[in-house]
Amino acid sequence: MFVTCVAATGKVHKENKKRMINQELLEILACPQCKEGVKINEKGDGLVCEKCRLLYEIRDDIPVMLVDEAKSLDDIE
Numbered sequence: 001m002f003v004t005c006v007a008a009t010g011k012v013h014k015e016n017k018k019r020m021i022n023q024e025l026l027e028i029l030a031c032p033q034c035k036e037g038v039k040i041n042e043k044g045d046g047l048v049c050e051k052c053r054l055l056y057e058i059r060d061d062i063p064v065m066l067v068d069e070a071k072s073l074d075d076i077e
């Protein structure tokens, strides 16, 4: 279901500077609802809270960390 390896490979950042979110930013981001850490999704266009099953979209490289704006993973699957 979830790709968890992406967040763990932050070291290889020099060559993939596409629209990959900054690893340091990812480490300080937390789900606004449960305050748990979030993980980048498979496509790299959103941050996932597995606990709440919510996807926070990344728009223009800025993660939208708002519960009201988040999508349910159950709706996406």
Ligand SMILES: [Zn+2]
Binding pocket: 031, 032, 033, 034, 035, 036, 049, 050, 051, 052, 053
């Ligand atoms: Zn959460």
